Amino acid sequence: MTTIHWMEEVMKRKEALLRDTRQLLQIPSVLDETSATEKAPFGKGIDDALQFLLRIGHEEGFSVKNVDGFAGHVEMGSGEELLGILCHVDVVPPGDGWTSDPFAAEIRDGKIYARGAIDDKGPTMAAFYAMKIVKELGLPLSKRVRMIIGTDEESDWRCVDYYFQHEEMPSMGFAPDADFPIIYAEKGIVDLALQQTRTSGSDGGELMLQSFRSGRRYNMVPDAAEAILHGTHERIVAVEQQFQRFLAENDVKGKAVMQAETITLQFEGVSAHAMEPEHGKNAGLYAASFLATLSLDEDARSFVQLLERLHSDSRGKKLGIAYRDDITGDLTVNVGIMSYTKADGGTIGINLRIPVTNNIEETKQTIEAVAAQYGFSTKHFSYSKPHHVDKNHPLIQTLQRVYEERTGERAELLSIGGGTYARSLQAGVAFGPLFPGRPDVAHQKDEYIIIDDLLKATAIYAQAIYELAK
Secondary structure (H helix, E strand, C coil): CCCCCHHHHHHHCHHHHHHHHHHHHCCCCECCHHHCCCCCCCCHHHHHHHHHHHHHHHHCCCEEEEECCCEEEEEECCCCCEEEEEEECCECCCCCCCCCCCCCCEEECCEEECCCCCCCHHHHHHHHHHHHHHHHCCCCCCCEEEEEEECCCCCCCHHHHHHHHHCCCCCEEEECCEECCEEEEECEEEEEEEEECCCCCCCCCCEEEEEEEECCCCCEECCEEEEEEECCHHHHHHHHHHHHHHHHHHCCEEEEEECCCEEEEEEECECEECCCHHHCECHHHHHHHHHCCCCECHHHHHHHHHHHHHCCCCCCCCCCCCCEECCCEECEEEEEEEEEECCCEEEEEEEEEECCCCCHHHHHHHHHHHHHCCCEEEEEEEEECCEECCCCCHHHHHHHHHHHHHHCCCCCEEEECCCCHHHHCCCEEECCEECCCCCCCCCCCCCEEEHHHHHHHHHHHHHHHHHHHC
């Protein structure tokens, strides 16, 4: 049989791959309910990105389908069995502080900078070109190969739920949306919202917390927080001085804007993915930690005291829910959404990553018992179960062999706290694109993908698709 030089095939298509990757990255595909329609349930930007992939898929001669705007697919080959490649085109909001426009897809120093570069539009295009290479080489396949394009992965996974209600489930597959070598186990994911029960006519305290807000997503460490306080002019001046001391002592950035009897405090943190909150600096929790030192009215005091209990505790020790196992490691806690107004009280949105062997009911009950001490109860609870594929499964054996052949490195099996589309398959793993030793810049400002890594991943995906579907 003729040897296929996968990397050479990728390099022949390098310019086209970079062009299409940048075009996809230039579409601002952030969830936007305000522009949602029946045909574009998650808004215009996301729909534009889906349509772009389906259009170029059609132009390349793939079979394509738009599943009511919730998802789509691009397919090739024939056979009874279906191999799935699960990708997504939605991205988290870009946030502030970028060096260049987050949707310009600028190339600098051998990297493409854009929101979605590594999560997940760059890898999606690598997988698309991998399919294109296998197709253009005319390689014989015994299975159909289908790229499934999700549109709501960064929020509620409504896309994948809808898709599999209407379309076939692949017998096995991979998601190019995490790390190389192979992620064979993923933690469970909980989104939990706690709502404050307001005390009637609560009063007391020298200061009134008018509003507090931090964070937009459960699955991101908030990089900004704002609190507005009302009190006497003398008290406001004292708060400003305390605030400056707090910033210096805690190595936190921020600023204060004073008016006669009001002060607005702004805290700056570092955003990161919720799967490892330690990689970020939670602006909202630092803000609460400062506010907990002030004399506030009763409802505000309960709100900031509960947040203070969650501060610097990504493993849930102070909550009493710390847990770890040998397959997936530590349970983690991220406080992603915090809001308070005098009229409505407080809401706290928490994201948990749950090890494979954890008892979720016990964990939930413990959190609720702690929250109740501060006058909070559960308003929302959603749970995506942990995912684990046996290490002897043919999918894993094949991907290990391909990875080792292409890189010359051992294909270790990994577990993560992140959730990829792989968990929606019975036999699904996450496979790249982040190579060992590379920093994980997903969900951060100045997100990028290294062009050489994009090309290398494309070659790995092309060989993997062929080996799994031949």
